[in-house]
Amino acid sequence: xxxxxIKMTTNNDNMKNKNVLIVGFGKSGIAAAQAMIKLGARxxxxxxxxxxxxxxxxxxxFRGRGAVFYLNTMPPDMGEFDMLILSPxxxxxxxxxxxxxxxxxxxxxxxxxxxxxGRGTYVAITGTNGKTTTTTLVGEIFKKSGRRTYVVxxxxxxxxxxxxxxxxxxxxxxxxxxxxxxxxxxxxxAVSAILNLTPDHLNRHHTMQAYGAxxxxxxxxxxxxxxxxINYDDIECYRLAADCKARVVPFSCKEELSFGAFVxxxxxxxRNESEELVDICGVDELKIIGNHxxxxxxxxxxxxxxxxxxxEVIRDGIREFSGVExxxxxxxxxxxxxxxxxxxxxxTDASITALKALEKNIIxxxxxxxxxxxxxxxVKEFPGRVRKxxxxxxxxxxxxxxxxxxxFQDYIYCKDMNxxxxxxxxxxxxxxxxxxxxxxxxxxxYDNFEQRGDxxxxxxxRLVR
Numbered sequence: 001x002x003x004x005x006i007k008m009t010t011n012n013d014n015m016k017n018k019n020v021l022i023v024g025f026g027k028s029g030i031a032a033a034q035a036m037i038k039l040g041a042r043x044x045x046x047x048x049x050x051x052x053x054x055x056x057x058x059x060x061x062f063r064g065r066g067a068v069f070y071l072n073t074m075p076p077d078m079g080e081f082d083m084l085i086l087s088p089x090x091x092x093x094x095x096x097x098x099x100x101x102x103x104x105x106x107x108x109x110x111x112x113x114x115x116x117x118g119r120g121t122y123v124a125i126t127g128t129n130g131k132t133t134t135t136t137l138v139g140e141i142f143k144k145s146g147r148r149t150y151v152v153x154x155x156x157x158x159x160x161x162x163x164x165x166x167x168x169x170x171x172x173x174x175x176x177x178x179x180x181x182x183x184x185x186x187x188x189x190a191v192s193a194i195l196n197l198t199p200d201h202l203n204r205h206h207t208m209q210a211y212g213a214x215x216x217x218x219x220x221x222x223x224x225x226x227x228x229x230i231n232y233d234d235i236e237c238y239r240l241a242a243d244c245k246a247r248v249v250p251f252s253c254k255e256e257l258s259f260g261a262f263v264x265x266x267x268x269x270x271r272n273e274s275e276e277l278v279d280i281c282g283v284d285e286l287k288i289i290g291n292h293x294x295x296x297x298x299x300x301x302x303x304x305x306x307x308x309x310x311x312e313v314i315r316d317g318i319r320e321f322s323g324v325e326x327x328x329x330x331x332x333x334x335x336x337x338x339x340x341x342x343x344x345x346x347x348t349d350a351s352i353t354a355l356k357a358l359e360k361n362i363i364x365x366x367x368x369x370x371x372x373x374x375x376x377x378x379v380k381e382f383p384g385r386v387r388k389x390x391x392x393x394x395x396x397x398x399x400x401x402x403x404x405x406x407x408f409q410d411y412i413y414c415k416d417m418n419x420x421x422x423x424x425x426x427x428x429x430x431x432x433x434x435x436x437x438x439x440x441x442x443x444x445x446y447d448n449f450e451q452r453g454d455x456x457x458x459x460x461x462r463l464v465r
Contacts, residue, residue, distance in 0.1 A: 015117075016040035019080055021105075023047075023097065024087025025054060028110040031158035032085045035117060037065050038164070044068040044075060079103035085113055088154070088179040109183030111159050111176060116186065118163025120150070120170040123303060126181060126218050127195025127237075129350045130296045131155075133288065134195060135175040136324045137300040141317035145309045147171050154180060156450075171307075178214035188221035191307050192246070193229040193299055197237035198349040212240055222246035227306045229299055232257065247273075249306055251298040253291060261302040268298060268318070270305050278305065281315045287322045290357030326453040328354050328437075331460050336430030339460045343453030345437035347371070348378040354437040355385045361432045363424045364389045365417075365456075367396030368440030375402035378439055382408050388427055390420045394444035416445075417452070421459035434460075 018041045022033045025047040036043045043066070050072045051059065059069065075081075078100040086092060086109050101107050115122065123142075125135045132155055139151035150162035153174040162172060174189070181187075197212055219228045223245050231237045232250035241248045250260040261270045261280075268280040280301050283294060297318050304314045323329065331339040340358065345351040346368075355362065364386045379402045382389075389411040391399060396413065403411055414420040424434040442452040 017042060018082040020044070020083045020085060021046060021075065021081045021100070022085050022087075024090045025049070025058075026087055026089070027156070028158040028160070029085075029087045030058065031161040032087075032110045032113060033062060033067065035113070035160050035164055036085070037062075037067075039117065042066065044070060044081070046070040046075065048072060078105070081105045083108065085110060086183055088177055092183060107183065108185060109180055111153070111174075111180040112184045112187055114158075114160035114163040115184075115188070118160070118166050118172075119168050120163060120166030120172045122187075122189035123171060123173045123191045123193075123307060124153075124176050124187075124189035124218050125174065125193045125195070125299075125303070126176045126178070126215050127193070127231075128198045128347065129353060130195045130292060130299075131175045131177075132344065133293065133324050133327050134193070134296045134300050134303075135173055137296065137317065137321050138303050139173040140321060141300065141304045141309060141314055142171055142173055142307075144317050145304075145313045147309075149173055153177075176218060178211060181217040182214040184217050184220070186221060187217070189218070189226070191227045191229065191303055192218045192222060193303055194218065194231065194237055194240060195295065195299055196231050196234045196349075197240070198234075198347070208236070212236065216240045216243065219244045219246055229261075229302045229306070231295065231299070232260065233295075247306075249302050251295070251302050253294055253298065261298045261305075263294070263298070268294075268301055270301060270311075272305070278311050280311060281318050285319050287319075289328065290353060292353040292357065293323075326449060328357055329453070329457075331457050334425070334460075334463055335428075336432075337425075337428040338433045340433060340435045340437075341453045341456050342435060342437035343442065343449045343456060345439055346441045346449055348373055348375060348439045351437040351439035352378055352381050354435060355381050358385070358433050358435060360385055362386045363428050363432055363434045365392070365420045365424060365434070365436045366399055366438050366440070367391045367393035368438045368442055368452075369393070369444045370395035370398050370440050373398075373439070375399045375439065376405060379403050379406040379408055382406070386410075387432065388412075390414055390423055390427075392416060392420050392445075393438070393440060395440060399439065417455050418459050421456065421463065425463050 020036050020041045020043050022029050022045045074096050083106045142149040148170045150172045152159045152162045154177040155175040226246035228244045228246045229249045230241050232252040233254050252262045267282050270278040326343040329341040331341050342354040391413050436456045442449045446452040
């Protein structure tokens with residue numbers, strides 16, 4: 001049974017009275033629970049939080065609809081469940097999930113169940129970095145084309161909250177993480193994209209091979225009528241396409257391609273299946289800075305073009321796009337010093353990208369949850385770029401140790417974001433840039449990178465009060 005067939009058979013009839021355990025009670029878990037109730041499933045909800053840590057109104061709402069809660073505990077019998085729906089942050093390797101699988105439960109994620117029960121056509125975008133920028137840009141272009149479009153997924157909107165309302169003619173532009181993709185089974189987008197592949201989440205996936213395999217799930221069910229847009233310049237990334245049955249559309253900043261999206265004479269162009277050269281726009285017309293954003297624009301242009309959107313609509317969308325929050329976001333200038341929020345820099349590769357985009361005279365704020373990363377390659381990019389580094393967070397010492405090994409000594413520690421921003425204000429000189437790009441996840445101090453970035457911006461705003 002392929003993805004199209006499973007969508008036609010997953011409905012109210014075959015979900016009714018099934019015992020479903022929702023694991024994780026965040027945005028995606030709440031949306032999945034609501035959808036399962038509508039389909040007539042008997043639901044239970046498990047979360048590591050205590051009941052006192054969850055909105056009482058939510059608990060009352062779901063208990064009133066028959067939900068059983070297992071908060072800060074586990075269900076006594078994992079054999080009672082037909083299906084487990086995992087939130088993205090939940091590892092399938094957890095012992096109770098493995099037990100449920102051994103006893104016959106199907107283990108899937110919110111993305112997979114959203115695909116099964118909903119309608120609409122999917123565009124799915126993944127990669128270590130650039131997912132949110134590219135997904136947002138593609139969503140803007142789709143909307144500009146007049147298509148009814150939902151922008152969903154890892155970008156902050158649960159897929160299932162939109163898929164249940166979508167019609168056959170609607171499009172779901174979906175940011176997909178490796179966590180979401182590893183629990184897919186039948187998920188089948190019309191157009192998929194892999195932007196890049198560099199070390200990340202190795203504390204979850206353990207090896208780069210496993211991480212790449214999770215990303216490759218994005219095209220596993222595509223066939224000849226689908227398209228995979230993929231980074232030709234990233235060797236490890238492009239190797240994944242060898243197993244793809246869809247039409248592979250490469251994009252490149254470095255080489256002219258016989259098919260795909262690339263740069264020619266300072267312009268973004270696409271060579272299509274008829275070998276025609278389609279002009280999109282000039283590289284100098286992009287409002288988003290850095291070579292990484294040129295790659296994002298190339299990917300977005302290819303995704304939209306091979307989804308059937310007219311070149312002039314793509315052109316206008318790319319020209320008008322000014323970026324997204326928390327991705328090298330310009331926060332203002334004080335006394336000749338510019339402040340940038342790159343809280344989405346949750347790994348070393350993303351933060352290296354930010355350093356290269358700003359180029360020089362950087363006061364860097366870094367540190368947080370290291371996620372098992374090494375930081376030597378990150379610190380090697382400092383010479384000529386980073387003037388001083390301010391460290392905070394639980395695993396900041398790992399960055400310091402890498403700095404010591406690389407001979408970079410211009411660092412200090414601060415206890416929290418407010419102290420970091422105040423110290424950066426004291427250290428910075430006119431012409432400098434203060435950059436929050438932690439190279440780490442936020443979970444040691446914040447709920448998410450958005451909260452961290454908002455706090456940074458608030459601290460910057462308070463400098464001028």
